Amino acid sequence: xxxxxxxxxxxxxxxxxxxxxxxxxxxxxxxxxxxxxxxxxxxxxxxxxxxxxxxxxxxxxxxxxxxxxxxxxxxxxxxxxxxxxxxxxxxxxxxxxxxxxxxxxxxxxxxxxxxxxxxxxxxxxxxxxxxxxxxxxxxxxxxxxxxxxxxxxxxxxxxxxxxxxxxxxxxxxxxxxxxxxxxxxxxxxxxxxxxxxxxxxxxxxxxxxxxxxxxxxxxxxxxxxxxxxxxxxxxxxxxxxxxxxxxxxxxxxxxxxxxxxxxxxxxxxxxxxxxxxxxxxxxxxxxxxxx
Amino acid sequence: xxxxxxxxxxxxxxxxxxxxxxxxxxxxxxxxxxxxxxxxxxxxxxxxxxxxxxxxxxxxxxxxxxxxxxxxxxxxxxxxxxxxxxxxxxxxxxxxxxxxxxxxxxxxxxxxxxxxxxxxxxxxxxxxxxxxxxxxxxxxxxxxxxxxxxxxxxxxxxxxxxxxxxxxxxxxxxxxxxxxxxxxxxxxxxxxxxxxxxxxxxxxxxxxxxxxxxxxxxxxxxxxxxxxxxxxxxxxxxxxxxxxxxxxxxxxxxxxxxxxxxxxxxxxxxxxx
Numbered sequence: 001x002x003x004x005x006x007x008x009x010x011x012x013x014x015x016x017x018x019x020x021x022x023x024x025x026x027x028x029x030x031x032x033x034x035x036x037x038x039x040x041x042x043x044x045x046x047x048x049x050x051x052x053x054x055x056x057x058x059x060x061x062x063x064x065x066x067x068x069x070x071x072x073x074x075x076x077x078x079x080x081x082x083x084x085x086x087x088x089x090x091x092x093x094x095x096x097x098x099x100x101x102x103x104x105x106x107x108x109x110x111x112x113x114x115x116x117x118x119x120x121x122x123x124x125x126x127x128x129x130x131x132x133x134x135x136x137x138x139x140x141x142x143x144x145x146x147x148x149x150x151x152x153x154x155x156x157x158x159x160x161x162x163x164x165x166x167x168x169x170x171x172x173x174x175x176x177x178x179x180x181x182x183x184x185x186x187x188x189x190x191x192x193x194x195x196x197x198x199x200x201x202x203x204x205x206x207x208x209x210x211x212x213x214x215x216x217x218x219x220x221x222x223x224x225x226x227x228x229x230x231x232x233x234x235x236x237x238x239x240x241x242x243x244x245x246x247x248x249x250x251x252x253x254x255x256x257x258x259x260x261x262x263x264x265x266x267x268x269x270x271x272x273x274x275x276x277x278x279x280x281x282x283x284x285x286x287x288x289x290x291x
Numbered sequence: 292x293x294x295x296x297x298x299x300x301x302x303x304x305x306x307x308x309x310x311x312x313x314x315x316x317x318x319x320x321x322x323x324x325x326x327x328x329x330x331x332x333x334x335x336x337x338x339x340x341x342x343x344x345x346x347x348x349x350x351x352x353x354x355x356x357x358x359x360x361x362x363x364x365x366x367x368x369x370x371x372x373x374x375x376x377x378x379x380x381x382x383x384x385x386x387x388x389x390x391x392x393x394x395x396x397x398x399x400x401x402x403x404x405x406x407x408x409x410x411x412x413x414x415x416x417x418x419x420x421x422x423x424x425x426x427x428x429x430x431x432x433x434x435x436x437x438x439x440x441x442x443x444x445x446x447x448x449x450x451x452x453x454x455x456x457x458x459x460x461x462x463x464x465x466x467x468x469x470x471x472x473x474x475x476x477x478x479x480x481x482x483x484x485x486x487x488x489x490x491x492x493x494x495x496x497x498x499x500x501x502x503x504x505x506x507x508x509x510x511x512x513x514x515x516x517x518x519x520x521x522x523x524x525x526x527x528x529x530x531x532x533x534x535x536x537x538x539x540x541x542x543x544x545x546x547x548x549x550x551x552x553x554x555x556x557x558x559x560x561x562x563x564x
Contacts, residue, residue, distance in 0.1 A: 041461070041463075042431045042432065042461065043431075147330070147331050148330060148331075149330050149331065174458070174459055175377065175455070175458050175459055176330060177329040177330045177488040177527060178329075178488065178527075178528070178529040179329060179527050179529075180329075180330055205461040205462060207462075245463065247462045250532045251532065253553065254532055254533065254536070254553055254556070254557070257553060257554075257557045258557050258560060258561075261557050261558070261561050262560070262561050262564040263564075264564055273532070273535060273536075276532070276536065277536060277539050280536060280540070280560065281540075281543060283560075283564060284540070284545060284560065284563045284564070
């Protein structure tokens with residue numbers, strides 16, 4: 001699903017003494033069929049951008065294009081009702097949104113709401129739960145009896161069961177341990193790559209995950225998208241990262257420090273352990289690489 | 292005397308399955324302990340046993356000289372052993388930062404003048420100067436956790452327990468919290484017990500405890516445990532990148548020493564270049 005935001009502004013409590021400008025005339029686009037990440041500090045406007053992309057908020061100025069929908073300040077809610085089923089949102093701590101008596105009922109709720117018959121809704125729910133790694137014997141349990149990690153998976157299954165084309169993720173792995181983070185990111189990537197139109201926009205502070213999984217990274221600052229680059233471009237640009245106080249992924253930072261300390265020029269764009277190790281080995285064995 | 296003494300502690304939520312199984316350890320004055328393990332290993336449950344939020348099914352916990360099962364002394368115990376939780380939003384209660392820090396003091400019946408002094412000292416110590424009149428919910432995650440820590444510090448505690456207190460924060464917030472915890476431990480001699488699944492965070496502790504399926508499977512300095520990658524992997528923990536790289540370099544015949552941080556590894560490797 002193709003996404004485009006054009007000169008969009010949005011403020012909370014506009015005009016009042018507590019007005020907080022979240023987006024200030026920003027423009028950015030996200031290509032269909034890719035995994036996009038959005039980084040920036042608290043208050044940079046990332047979460048507001050995400051909520052504009054599924055029509056939860058309407059722009060106060062400018063235009064948002066999401067697939068076939070066009071959202072302007074004048075757009076009525078009913079015109080974008082159909083967008084909601086195409087754009088699934090996983091907010092921070094989605095487990096807080098679980099509510100039904102059993103896991104399966106909770107996940108079926110979305111598809112049923114979209115008008116699917118009971119059998120079809122059940123099939124969609126079972127598929128989504130299987131995909132998120134919730135085993136069958138948990139289907140009839142109360143979602144509140146699940147562990148924290150399982151609750152989050154069940155909540156994400158509830159979003160996937162509605163068969164969205166666009167997945168909007170806000171810090172989906174916050175609070176998970178390393179193994180949980182990795183399996184969750186693998187889940188999102190494989191979902192995205194299954195169908196050509198499937199698109200993800202993910203907000204994250206986890207630069208390791210952003211570097212490894214995203215096709216593009218958009219940097220937000222003071223309510224504007226100030227850069228959009230491929231991970232290997234962004235994360236090797238030490239000066240730009242420093243200027244915007246963004247972290248390097250662990251792998252890049254290690255290689256960067258090694259390059260600075262040794263004075264030997266080397267390629268520092270490595271996002272996994274294997275690649276990082278081979279760069280270090282090459283350096284130690286004296287095989288200087290071209291950066 | 293040890294500030295925290297955990298003896299043969301078992302805990303169960305449902306009365307059937309123990310999520311903490313026969314755990315024993317102690318923490319001395321001024322010591323920094325990291326309790327590590329994956330989600331569901333029982334480490335947060337153990338943390339809640341330390342200040343009597345949960346009471347053991349078996350065994351005893353003695354914190355700051357008070358046994359946690361004694362209702363007479365539990366409030367004193369909790370003032371001497373404060374706890375910071377994972378979610379910064381759920382622990383701030385007052386309309387301003389200063390009021391929030393004063394909240395615990397007021398409950399403890401500290402006289403007004405002394406309260407004012409202690410709040411000012413805590414504000415300074417935690418680097419919150421200028422934020423005294425701000426609304427806590429408008430602060431960043433790292434600032435919120437520092438306000439929570441300031442409220443505890445104002446009570447002049449002997450022990451601070453951090454239950455994944457930085458896992459929800461961005462990198463800047465994380466190093467923020469770690470900086471103040473370091474000062475509280477190393478300069479003020481407060482015992483720190485930090486629950487975390489991040490071994491880079493644990494690397495700075497004096498001792499690292501590893502929890503696995505409710506059991507304590509290791510208790511040693513981090514540098515020693517980093518030499519046992521299998522034990523850590525089995526516990527669902529991921530070695531810090533620098534430790535992992537050093538490990539693999541050894542297999543290739545290099546001797547990078549036993550670095551626990553990126554700086555140490557970089558320094559060791561520069562000898563080769």
